[in-house]
Amino acid sequence: MCRQAFLLVILLFSVFGFSQTKIIDSQTKHPVSYATISFGNGQGVFADDEGQFLFTEKIYPDVDSLFVSALGFKDLNISTENLPKILELQPHIDQLDEIVVRAKLDRKYKEETIKAYLDDDYHKCWLPTIESEIAVYFKNEDDKLKKLSEIHFPIALESVDWKKRHKSNAEKKPFSTLFKVNIYHNDNGRPGKPLSYQNIVFRATEKDGDQFTLDVSAFDIYIPDSGLFVSLQVLGYADNAGKLLPNKKYKEIKSGGALVKIPTNFRPLLPFTNEIPENNTFIKRVFLHGNQWIQFKKGHFTDSSLLNAGLTNYGMGLTFKVYKDE
Structure with missing residues (x-):
C-alpha cells in the first residue's frame, strides 16, 4: 500500500x-x-x-x-x-447489454497491434484526478470482423531520486492505483453509449513498468464498423489485494485565512504524445460540467501545458484479432 x-x-x-x-x-x-x-x-x-x-x-x-x-x-x-x-x-x-448470439469462432485470424506511445518525461504527462475520464478513439479500417484482445496503457514512472530519473534502473516511487475501463460506441466522432456494461477494472503498480497491458479477450468486445472509444478512469488508491481505499478528492489547506480545496493527483502519470496527427482524445470531468465529453484540443481547454506543448493525445494502444473471411 x-x-x-x-x-x-x-x-x-x-x-x-x-x-x-x-x-x-x-x-x-x-x-x-x-x-x-x-x-x-x-x-x-x-x-x-x-x-x-x-x-x-x-x-x-x-x-x-x-x-x-x-x-x-x-x-x-x-x-x-x-x-x-x-x-x-x-x-x-433499456440499458442492458445487447445479446449477440455468435457461434464459437474457430476461423483463422491474424493478430494486429496499434502500438502505445511511451514517454518518461514527467512534463509531458497528465496528472490523473478522480473526476477525470480520458477516452481515446480507434477507427475501424475495414469491414473485417475484429475482436479486442488487449489494451495497452502507457504509464510514466517517477524516480525516488530526482537526480537519477533518467536511469532505467533507478528506484521508482511506489503506488497502487485502481482504474476502471469503459468501452463506448462512436457517436458521430464522440464517445456515445457504452458498448459493454461489464465492469472492467485493474490495479496498476510501479512494478508493471512503463506500460500496463490489460487482457480483455474474455469480455467478447467486437469492434463496430464506426470504430470505438476506450476510456481510462481513476477510481483511487487500492490496497495490495486490489481493494479500493477511501479516497478524498480534495486536499484542504488554509490560505489567507480561507480553506482552499486542491484536487488530489493520483499516480501513475499518464504520458501524452504529439505523434498522432488527429485529435483522438476526449476528456470528461465526471463530477463537473454536466458530465459532458470535451475533445482535447486547443480552444476547448484553457491554460493546458500539454496542449501548449502540442501534446494532444493519450497514446493508448490496442491488440485485436482480425478474422479471415470464411
Whole structure:
C-alpha cells in the first residue's frame, strides 16, 4: 500500500470514525460495484467492488444530497440527512447489454497491434484526478470482423531520486492505483453509449513498468464498423489485494485565512504524445460540467501545458484479432 493512501485511511477512520453506505441492485440485492457518487460542487467518490463508499458529514460538511449513478441502472438522488446504510438502484431495462448470439469462432485470424506511445518525461504527462475520464478513439479500417484482445496503457514512472530519473534502473516511487475501463460506441466522432456494461477494472503498480497491458479477450468486445472509444478512469488508491481505499478528492489547506480545496493527483502519470496527427482524445470531468465529453484540443481547454506543448493525445494502444473471411 502506498504511503499516501495508508495515511489517508488512518486519518479518515481514526478521526472521523467508520461510516459506510452500501449500494445494491433493488432486484437481485447484489452489490453495485464501482458506482459513481457525486456530491455536487465538483465533489464525488466511487463505490468499491462491494458497492460500499465512505460518507460522513464531518468529512463533507457542505454536502446535503448525493447523486448516485451506475451503468445499467437508473440514477438516484437522495438527501444526506439520515442517510440509510443501504441504497437500492433500479435496473435500467433499456440499458442492458445487447445479446449477440455468435457461434464459437474457430476461423483463422491474424493478430494486429496499434502500438502505445511511451514517454518518461514527467512534463509531458497528465496528472490523473478522480473526476477525470480520458477516452481515446480507434477507427475501424475495414469491414473485417475484429475482436479486442488487449489494451495497452502507457504509464510514466517517477524516480525516488530526482537526480537519477533518467536511469532505467533507478528506484521508482511506489503506488497502487485502481482504474476502471469503459468501452463506448462512436457517436458521430464522440464517445456515445457504452458498448459493454461489464465492469472492467485493474490495479496498476510501479512494478508493471512503463506500460500496463490489460487482457480483455474474455469480455467478447467486437469492434463496430464506426470504430470505438476506450476510456481510462481513476477510481483511487487500492490496497495490495486490489481493494479500493477511501479516497478524498480534495486536499484542504488554509490560505489567507480561507480553506482552499486542491484536487488530489493520483499516480501513475499518464504520458501524452504529439505523434498522432488527429485529435483522438476526449476528456470528461465526471463530477463537473454536466458530465459532458470535451475533445482535447486547443480552444476547448484553457491554460493546458500539454496542449501548449502540442501534446494532444493519450497514446493508448490496442491488440485485436482480425478474422479471415470464411
